[in-house]
Amino acid sequence: xxxxxxxxxxxxxxxxxxxxxxxxxxxxxxxxxxxxxxxxxxxxxxxxxxxxxxxxxxxxxxxxxxxxxxxxxxxxxxxxxxxxxxxxxxxxxxxxxxxxxxxxxxxxxxxxxxxxxxxxxxxxxxxxxxxxxxxxxxxxxxxxxxxxxxxxxxxxxxxxxxxxxxxxxxxxxxxxxxxxxxxxxxxxxxxxxxxxxxxxxxxxxxxxxxxxxxxxxxxxxxxxxxxxxxxxxxxxxxxxxxxxxxxxxxxxxxxxxxxxxxxxxxxxxxxxxxxxxxxxxxxxxxxxxxxxxxxxxxxxxxxxxxxxxxxxxxxxxxxxxxxxxxxxxxxxxxxxxxxxxxxxxxxxxxxxxxxxxxxxxxxxxxxxxxxxxxxxxxxxxxxxxxxxxxxxxxxxxxxxx
Amino acid sequence: xxxxxxxxxxxxxxxxxxxxxxxxxxxxxxxxxxxxxxxxxxxxxxxxxxxxxxxxxxxxxxxxxxxxxxxxxxxxxxxxxxxxxxxxxxxxxxxxxxxxxxxxxxxxxxxxxxxxxxxxxxxxxxxxxxxxxxxxxxxxxxxxxxxxxxxxxxxxxxxxxxxxxxxxxxxxxxxxxxxxxxxxxxxxxxxxxxxxxxxxxxxxxxxxxxxxxxxxxxxxxxxxxxxxxxxxxxxxxxxxxxxxxxxxxxxxxxxxxxxxxxxxxxxxxxxxxxxxxxxxxxxxxxxxxxxxxxxxxxxxxxxxxxxxxxxxxxxxxxxxxxxxxxxxxxxxxxxxxxxxxxxxxxxxxxxxxxxxxxxxxxxxxxxxxxxxxxxxxxxxxxxxxxxxxxxxxxxxxxxxx
DNA sequence: CAACATGGTTGAGTTGTCATACCAATTATC
DNA sequence: GATAATTGGTATGACAACTCAACCATGTTG
Numbered sequence: 001x002x003x004x005x006x007x008x009x010x011x012x013x014x015x016x017x018x019x020x021x022x023x024x025x026x027x028x029x030x031x032x033x034x035x036x037x038x039x040x041x042x043x044x045x046x047x048x049x050x051x052x053x054x055x056x057x058x059x060x061x062x063x064x065x066x067x068x069x070x071x072x073x074x075x076x077x078x079x080x081x082x083x084x085x086x087x088x089x090x091x092x093x094x095x096x097x098x099x100x101x102x103x104x105x106x107x108x109x110x111x112x113x114x115x116x117x118x119x120x121x122x123x124x125x126x127x128x129x130x131x132x133x134x135x136x137x138x139x140x141x142x143x144x145x146x147x148x149x150x151x152x153x154x155x156x157x158x159x160x161x162x163x164x165x166x167x168x169x170x171x172x173x174x175x176x177x178x179x180x181x182x183x184x185x186x187x188x189x190x191x192x193x194x195x196x197x198x199x200x201x202x203x204x205x206x207x208x209x210x211x212x213x214x215x216x217x218x219x220x221x222x223x224x225x226x227x228x229x230x231x232x233x234x235x236x237x238x239x240x241x242x243x244x245x246x247x248x249x250x251x252x253x254x255x256x257x258x259x260x261x262x263x264x265x266x267x268x269x270x271x272x273x274x275x276x277x278x279x280x281x282x283x284x285x286x287x288x289x290x291x292x293x294x295x296x297x298x299x300x301x302x303x304x305x306x307x308x309x310x311x312x313x314x315x316x317x318x319x320x321x322x323x324x325x326x327x328x329x330x331x332x333x334x335x336x337x338x339x340x341x342x343x344x345x346x347x348x349x350x351x352x353x354x355x356x357x358x359x360x361x362x363x364x365x366x367x368x369x370x371x372x373x374x375x376x377x378x379x380x381x382x383x384x385x386x387x388x389x390x391x392x393x394x395x396x397x398x399x400x401x
Numbered sequence: 402x403x404x405x406x407x408x409x410x411x412x413x414x415x416x417x418x419x420x421x422x423x424x425x426x427x428x429x430x431x432x433x434x435x436x437x438x439x440x441x442x443x444x445x446x447x448x449x450x451x452x453x454x455x456x457x458x459x460x461x462x463x464x465x466x467x468x469x470x471x472x473x474x475x476x477x478x479x480x481x482x483x484x485x486x487x488x489x490x491x492x493x494x495x496x497x498x499x500x501x502x503x504x505x506x507x508x509x510x511x512x513x514x515x516x517x518x519x520x521x522x523x524x525x526x527x528x529x530x531x532x533x534x535x536x537x538x539x540x541x542x543x544x545x546x547x548x549x550x551x552x553x554x555x556x557x558x559x560x561x562x563x564x565x566x567x568x569x570x571x572x573x574x575x576x577x578x579x580x581x582x583x584x585x586x587x588x589x590x591x592x593x594x595x596x597x598x599x600x601x602x603x604x605x606x607x608x609x610x611x612x613x614x615x616x617x618x619x620x621x622x623x624x625x626x627x628x629x630x631x632x633x634x635x636x637x638x639x640x641x642x643x644x645x646x647x648x649x650x651x652x653x654x655x656x657x658x659x660x661x662x663x664x665x666x667x668x669x670x671x672x673x674x675x676x677x678x679x680x681x682x683x684x685x686x687x688x689x690x691x692x693x694x695x696x697x698x699x700x701x702x703x704x705x706x707x708x709x710x711x712x713x714x715x716x717x718x719x720x721x722x723x724x725x726x727x728x729x730x731x732x733x734x735x736x737x738x739x740x741x742x743x744x745x746x747x748x749x750x751x752x753x754x755x756x757x758x759x760x761x762x763x764x765x766x767x768x769x770x771x772x773x774x775x776x777x778x779x780x781x782x783x784x785x786x787x788x789x790x791x792x793x794x795x796x797x798x799x800x801x802x
Numbered sequence: 803c804a805a806c807a808t809g810g811t812t813g814a815g816t817t818g819t820c821a822t823a824c825c826a827a828t829t830a831t832c
Numbered sequence: 833g834a835t836a837a838t839t840g841g842t843a844t845g846a847c848a849a850c851t852c853a854a855c856c857a858t859g860t861t862g
Binding site for chain 4 (some may be wrong): 407408409411412439440443444445466467468469470471585667
Binding site (some may be wrong): 226329 | 403404406407408410411414415418421422432437438440444557566567570581599610621625627631632633635636637638639640641642643644645646647648649650651657658682720723724725727728729730731732744758760761762763
């Protein structure tokens with residue numbers, strides 16, 4: 001609980017400061033690092049030498065000078081090592097392999113649920129092994145090899161314990177998945193909720209310290225970054241905003257309650273709106289992964305039922321997002337998941353609702369779309385951040401003022 | 402942005418570790434501190450000597466031994482200095498003076514809004530000066546004197562900038578109150594939302610790192626503590642959960658929207674429920690500060706309209722709290738404000754609703770009542786924490802692993 | 803009263819940063 | 833083209849703060 005600081009802690013801390021600065025900047029020099037960190041030039045030299053020795057950093061030539069010796073340019077070594085990220089969705093699995101700078105160097109999709117192989121924990125485990133195996137094969141040689149494996153799961157999982165509590169649409173409960181995978185892979189293995197992975201992914205690239213990532217597909221979940229770290233709450237189930245009530249006398253939800261946001265802002269809700277607009281099930285293939293994009297196409301073709309339904313979806317997304325804004329007043333909100341494919345119709349609606357329902361500064365909240373690969377890359381990023389400390393969350397730590 | 406650590410930073414850090422440990426424990430010895438912090442005994446001795454020199458710590462005699470020299474007991478010096486906390490409510494102001502251990506040594510209440518003096522920013526400012534002046538007079542002599550002044554305000558205020566944005570029921574907008582007060586008082590002056598002060602107060606005593614404090618009176622607001630610090634969001638307006646929608650087609654709120662939680666879980670809501678139960682305004686003095694406690698009295702006397710209304714209030718409180726739980730999954734929730742006076746009726750209802758609506762572990766969430774003085778003490782505590790670092794929020798800082 | 807146990811202090815040793823002087827390399831100036 | 837000025841990077845000693853180990857100080861136990 002109480003931690004002491006000695007000389008070696010001090011050095012580790014400073015070394016990570018230098019490393020994380022190098023991670024964020026394309027090219028820098030020793031003197032530039034010294035100026036930005038406040039560390040003495042001698043100290044920076046010594047730390048950089050160590051980092052070069054460890055192959056986390058490379059010298060890449062000389063920079064320009066304005067009357068003096070040219071600086072030796074330094075760069076974080078993207079090839080230092082690799083990380084695997086897996087995004088488990090209900091119908092399929094996306095696996096990525098990223099280098100240390102989080103550039104995707106390999107990507108693969110596979111079906112999870114097929115007629116011959118319905119989903120069970122065993123089936124999921126087998127597919128994971130298979131997919132991770134493929135990614136490992138695709139991993140280029142590097143000084144640090146594979147840093148770790150991060151898995152994003154759609155449901156309630158506990159990052160801290162590595163236990164899956166409940167994956168609603170996959171019918172999996174109480175499963176110590178990290179424990180099992182760790183028997184196979186010696187590297188760091190971590191799991192997290194898919195929205196948390198997405199939120200972390202966005203944080204890594206955007207460096208927005210307080211943000212919300214909304215993953216809206218079959219279900220609706222939120223990932224929350226507070227002060228530059230994923231907020232998971234006591235049991236790792238923070239962000240289950242899909243099961244917050246937006247209508248006290250609303251529709252029955254799979255969770256047993258009435259009026260959950262998820263019942264108004266998910267793919268299922270979209271299908272219901274379409275039915276309410278007079279379409280019957282056969283017309284709309286609501287179980288296809290392409291459901292939403294087909295709806296968008298139809299709306300663009302001016303089929304009223306579709307555009308009406310999508311706008312309604314946008315309204316309800318906006319109401320739920322506005323609620324999150326009132327509670328969390330973040331710096332930005334990112335929307336992802338299959339539903340995000342309808343951004344052209346949803347975003348204006350969401351922005352309108354937020355401008356109307358939001359209080360004060362929340363009216364002008366930044367709402368953006370995040371690409372589909374965000375979650376998988378975020379899963380990899382969580383494993384990466386677990387291995388090397390390049391995402392400091394200590395900027396406003398008063399103790400280091 | 403990037404901070405370096407040198408020997409003096411290291412020492413400051415360790416000194417604060419020692420001080421915060423002393424702050425939390427009644428009595429300790431140098432060796433015990435050494436064991437708990439991992440710091441060498443020599444280092445602890447040196448740090449403690451400095452703290453004694455600065456009069457933050459006292460030696461208070463000898464402890465018991467089990468076969469050896471008796472330890473010299475150390476104690477945080479409660480008399481090191483004092484802090485003023487002010488809780489501004491719509492009808493009145495509570496001012497407290499606390500010692501360095503947050504024990505209240507002086508308390509005063511005064512009317513804010515009177516027939517001869519309606520509330521304006523000037524009026525509030527005058528009353529604040531008056532009340533703070535009285536508290537300063539009550540401040541006993543001490544080595545550090547007055548650490549600072551903290552003011553809790555009912556509305557949207559920005560802790561970071563010291564600006565009041567909007568106090569809805571006091572009709573005050575855009576007011577640089579800290580700036581003005583700092584012209585008068587040389588000490589630290591800080592402001593914050595009342596629920597934030599309450600949340601901080603609870604954190605200080607309970608040391609629950611992730612909690613929600615709900616202040617339900619005329620309005621409803623939440624204070625959020627994440628990772629041992631108050632979470633305020635981008636503009637300092639996080640926690641405005643009273644303006645989250647719980648009913649999309651609900652009642653019109655003062656904020657202009659429909660279905661805000663505040664319209665179902667505040668004193669005003671209680672008054673409405675009573676009216677809906679057939680009571681007319683004259684019977685229920687809804688503008689008295691004693692409104693809620695009188696309602697409780699009547700409910701205890703088995704007047705059905707009152708017990709029904711209070712139960713309804715409890716249900717809606719429960720719905721809104723459940724929403725916060727799904728989103729934040731905290732470790733505990735504390736309820737305060739005038740409405741909390743009906744705890745005997747509300748708490749069972751709230752717990753029932755949460756058990757019903759909460760997902761997974763949220764069902765068993767700890768819900769407690771916090772006393773009315775919490776907010777004022779928290780305001781003082783914020784100013785205290787601003788002056789001396791005894792509430793470290795760095796326990797799981799990976800950098801110091 | 804000796805043996806042992808525990809709390810606290812002292813002084814040497816270690817680690818790591820800082821300041822300063824210095825070398826290296828390049829541009830500007832005479 | 834030689835020299836001065838400028839900027840980047842390195843080596844060395846001073847300094848600060850922590851650790852370690854030995855040593856007092858003061859107990860309790862047999």
